[in-house]
Amino acid sequence: MGSDERKQELFGKMKEGVIEYDEEQVVEAANALVDEGFDAYEGIMDGLAAGMEVVGELFDSQEYFVPEVLMCADALYAGLDILRPKVDMTGREAVKGEVVIGVVEGDVHDIGKNLVKMMFEVAGFTVHDLGADVPIDEFVEKQINTNSDIVALSAMMTTTMMGMKKAIVKLKEKNPDVMIMLGGAPVTGEIADMFGADGYSENASNAVSEAIKMVAALRKM
Amino acid sequence: MTMTHKERVLKTIKGEPVDKMPAFTGFGAVLVEGLEKYDLRFAHVHLDADEMAKAAAATSELAGLEAIVVPFDMGVEAEALGATLNTYPHSEDLLYPTLRDKFVHTADDIKLPEDIANAGRVPLVAEAIKKLKAQYGEEYAVASWVLGPFTLAGQVMDLNELLKMSFKEPERAEAILDKLSDMIIGVGKAYIAAGADYLSLREMGATSDVLSPRAYKKQIKSFSQRIVDELKATGVPVVYHICGNTNMIIEDMAALGADAVSVDQKNDLKASREKLGDDVVLLGNVNPWDVFTQGTKEDVQREVKASVEAGADAVWPGCDIWPSTSTDNIKTWVETSHGLTPRRSGA
Numbered sequence: 001m002g003s004d005e006r007k008q009e010l011f012g013k014m015k016e017g018v019i020e021y022d023e024e025q026v027v028e029a030a031n032a033l034v035d036e037g038f039d040a041y042e043g044i045m046d047g048l049a050a051g052m053e054v055v056g057e058l059f060d061s062q063e064y065f066v067p068e069v070l071m072c073a074d075a076l077y078a079g080l081d082i083l084r085p086k087v088d089m090t091g092r093e094a095v096k097g098e099v100v101i102g103v104v105e106g107d108v109h110d111i112g113k114n115l116v117k118m119m120f121e122v123a124g125f126t127v128h129d130l131g132a133d134v135p136i137d138e139f140v141e142k143q144i145n146t147n148s149d150i151v152a153l154s155a156m157m158t159t160t161m162m163g164m165k166k167a168i169v170k171l172k173e174k175n176p177d178v179m180i181m182l183g184g185a186p187v188t189g190e191i192a193d194m195f196g197a198d199g200y201s202e203n204a205s206n207a208v209s210e211a212i213k214m215v216a217a218l219r220k221m
Numbered sequence: 222m223t224m225t226h227k228e229r230v231l232k233t234i235k236g237e238p239v240d241k242m243p244a245f246t247g248f249g250a251v252l253v254e255g256l257e258k259y260d261l262r263f264a265h266v267h268l269d270a271d272e273m274a275k276a277a278a279a280t281s282e283l284a285g286l287e288a289i290v291v292p293f294d295m296g297v298e299a300e301a302l303g304a305t306l307n308t309y310p311h312s313e314d315l316l317y318p319t320l321r322d323k324f325v326h327t328a329d330d331i332k333l334p335e336d337i338a339n340a341g342r343v344p345l346v347a348e349a350i351k352k353l354k355a356q357y358g359e360e361y362a363v364a365s366w367v368l369g370p371f372t373l374a375g376q377v378m379d380l381n382e383l384l385k386m387s388f389k390e391p392e393r394a395e396a397i398l399d400k401l402s403d404m405i406i407g408v409g410k411a412y413i414a415a416g417a418d419y420l421s422l423r424e425m426g427a428t429s430d431v432l433s434p435r436a437y438k439k440q441i442k443s444f445s446q447r448i449v450d451e452l453k454a455t456g457v458p459v460v461y462h463i464c465g466n467t468n469m470i471i472e473d474m475a476a477l478g479a480d481a482v483s484v485d486q487k488n489d490l491k492a493s494r495e496k497l498g499d500d501v502v503l504l505g506n507v508n509p510w511d512v513f514t515q516g517t518k519e520d521v522q523r524e525v526k527a528s529v530e531a532g533a534d535a536v537w538p539g540c541d542i543w544p545s546t547s548t549d550n551i552k553t554w555v556e557t558s559h560g561l562t563p564r565r566s567g568a
Contacts, residue, residue, distance in 0.1 A: 062469075065433040067384040074385075106309060106316035111380055133307075133319060162314050 007038050011047040014079055018051025019058070021071035023078040030082040040086035041124075048079045049122050066111065073118055080121065087124070098148040100139060102130030104155045104163040113154040116181075120152075136167040140174055152181040226287035227418065230362040233535050234419055234458045234481045236502045238565045242535055244558035245288035247366055247421030247460050247483060247504070249541040253315070254548050255279025263315050263544060264308045267294050270348035278353060280542075281361055284551035288362040288418075291349045292342070293541070294318040298368055298401075298408055299376040301334060301341030315544050325377040328396035337407030338414070347415035354416040362419065365412040369424025370401035370444045377401075384431070387440055395440060402444045406451045419458040421483065422448055425540075428465030430487075437470045442477070449477045460504060464540065468492055475501045485539025486511075494532025499564075502534045507554075509538035514546040518553050525557040534564050 010029045017026035026048070033043045055072045058064040064072075099120050103113050110132040120127050128146055130138055143151050151171055153164050168180055222240065224232070229243040256263060259275040266276040277291045296306045299320045309316040325331055334340035338347065346365065353363045368376070374383050374397055387394040409420055427441045445461065452459045461479035463470070464487075471493045474482050481502035484493065490506050497503065505528060507513065512524045525536045536558055542551070 062429070062433075065429070065436070066431045067388040067436070070381055070385055071388065105312070106314070106319065108319045108321075109380065111384075114381070133321075163316075166314075 006036065007033075007042075010036075010038065011043065011050070014043060014047030015051035015054070018048055018072050018075045018079070019054050021068065021075045023075045026075045026079040027082065030079040034082060034086050039088075040083040041088070043083050044080060044087070044122060048076045048083070052076055052122070069115070070111070073115060076118065076122070084121075097150065098126045098128065098146055099150040099152055100128045100130065100142045100146065100148045101152040102134040102139060102154070103132035104139075104153055104167060105133055105135045106163060107155045108132045110154070113152075116152055116154065125150075136163060136170060139167050140170050143171060143178060144174060148178070150179045150181060154182075225360050226281075227358075227360060227362045230288050231418060231458065233563070233565075234460060234502060234504075236480070236500070236534070236565060239563045240566075242529070242558045242561045242563040243287045244536065244555040245286060245362065245364075246290060246537050246542065247288075247364055247419070247462065248423070248538070249277075249290060249293035250280045250286055250538075250551075251276045251293050251544050252280050252283065252542070252546060252548060252551070253544045255283055256544070258283065264310045264312070264318075267292065267296075267306075267308055267318055267342070268345070270345045270352060273346070273349040274352040274356075277349070278357055278361075280548075280551065281357070284548040285555045286551055287555070288364050289353050289357055290364045290366070291353070292346045292365070295368060295372075295376065296320050297342050297346060298373050298404060301337065301343050301408070302331060302377060302404060304377055320376050323377065323379045323382075325374070325397065326382070327393060328400050331377075331397065331400045331404075333400065333404055333407075337404065338411035343408055343411050347411050350412060350415040350417050358416065358418075363417060364419050364421070365417040366421035366423055367405045367409045367412070367448075369422055369427060369441070369448070370398040370405060371441050372424055372426040373401045373405065374398060375426050387432075387436065391440060398440070398444050402448055405448055409448070409452045410455065413452070413455045413457045417457060419460060419480075420452055421460040421462055422452070422479070423462045425462065425464040428463055428467060429469050430465035434469040434473075438473060442473055446477050449479045453479070472496060481534070483537050487539075490528060490531035490533060503532055504535055504537040505533050505539065506531075507536055507538050509540050509542050509546075513538060513550050513554065514543045516550065518549065521550050521553040522557045525554055526561065529558075529561050529564075532564075 010033045013029035014026050055069060059069055101113060101117050103110050117127050117129055128142055130142060139151055153167055155164055164182060171178055171180060224240045229239050230245045232239045233243050255276055258279050261272050261276055266272045273291050277289045280286045281289050294317050296318045300306045304320040304322045306318050307321055308318045350363055350365060424445055427437055449459055458480040460481045460483050461474055461477055462483035464485045467484045467488045475497050481504050483504040484506050486506050486508040488506050507524045507528055512520050528536045
């Protein structure tokens with residue numbers, strides 16, 4: 001078992017690797033973390049997710065744009081792929097749960113969805129990703145089959161917003177306890193209320209930063 | 222002297238004096254009420270020249286919009302390159318067609334049609350333009366639009382791949398954009414040959430919501446420039462549009478030398494007008510969903526006036542008009558515009 005100083009050094013390297021979208025540095029530090037017997041879950045939260053939190057700030061301040069965020073996400077995944085299998089769940093609060101995620105029919109844009117998915121994966125959720133342009137019934141079916149706690153619906157365009165409304169009605173009808181999250185450009189808080197959703201992110205760029213903020217929030221849990 | 226709708230529209234785009242401020246757009250404005258008038262189904266109007274023409278013209282007939290614009294969906298160019306269009310024929314909802322195949326990974330994957338004017342639905346849209354010109358061309362402006370190469374790339378490529386490529390392998394991305402620019406010029410010229418009175422170039426995806434202003438200048442601008450130059454060389458006016466945050470690149474947009482620049486509701490139009498001065502023709506920037514579709518008559522009046530006060534030469538919606546918008550709200554847009562003093566009057 002290595003020293004605390006060494007642990008912090010490796011966390012720092014992972015964090016920096018995510019921010020600088022340096023996959024190699026992240027992989028190296030994540031491997032060292034595992035080899036030297038440090039806690040993988042801490043590495044995910046205090047290394048990878050901590051880096052993504054800074055990326056969110058850089059995005060908000062318009063130093064980073066979507067391409068940079070996507071590359072940071074790749075670097076994060078490179079580390080996550082190494083660390084996640086090593087996470088020891090014994091003695092932890094709980095496996096967080098399961099989530100069904102997808103982009104509603106009529107919409108083929110999946111970047112926002114992919115970032116939200118990443119957030120759930122970082123936090124330890126089991127994610128059932130239905131992809132983009134998904135008919136409403138598939139969300140309902142998947143939720144029932146997996147008994148997922150959350151259904152996250154994404155739509156970037158006004159044109160597909162009405163599909164969300166139908167999906168929410170159907171999902172709540174089958175299972176009133178399921179939590180529904182909406183994301184995408186045209187969905188405002190008002191519309192989310194109107195449709196009976198439990199959470200939303202305001203627009204395209206907010207979908208990116210909201211997803212990252214959720215990572216930050218989950219780190220604190 | 223009273224001008225025709227067409228004169229008013231074209232003079233406004235060219236920055237010339239007009240008798241009244243016109244109400245028009247460069248994007249789709251098909252309405253459910255228009256579809257009902259001609260007993261048309263939304264999923265099918267994209268696939269038939271006659272239906273497309275009727276659906277487009279109905280908005281002018283019902284609400285007095287001064288330009289008639291086709292097509293409605295964003296899939297024409299991509300389909301002509303080989304992508305499969307999904308019109309959602311079985312959906313009960315209004316869904317715009319989308320494209321399924323993300324078949325482009327390098328420039329070699331793009332096979333430009335030998336005869337672009339006859340590829341995919343390009344001839345169908347051209348036919349709709351011809352029909353509209355024949356029936357309404359004296360009175361109304363008949364217009365069309367093409368996608369910008371970056372936006373088109375986002376249709377035929379996985380967007381994650383495109384965005385990362387533009388950063389990691391810029392030359393590879395630029396080779397793709399270059400080829401797509403050739404395609405777009407070919408499509409635009411086909412519409413112009415069919416009689417389009419003006420053309421909008423919609424590089425909607427190249428917004429600062431997605432790309433840095435630096436990336437816009439380095440990777441997008443030169444392709445937009447080539448397309449604007451080639452289309453303008455035909456003598457037909459060109460409007461250049463980008464969605465979302467555009468204040469950081471508005472000067473670059475104006476510098477392309479298109480006849481007019483169009484921005485959406487996320488642009489601070491007053492700031493843009495101050496930056497650009499009086500000579501540039503600015504079109505914008507009412508939120509089509511919040512104001513035209515969801516808003517009351519008063520909302521429409523207020524927002525139309527606000528855009529003009531901020532510096533618009535004429536009020537354009539930031540995007541396509543959502544079909545469930547009422548003809549009454551479109552009428553209010555037209556009436557309110559006609560009641561305002563044009564920025565360039567004196568005709």
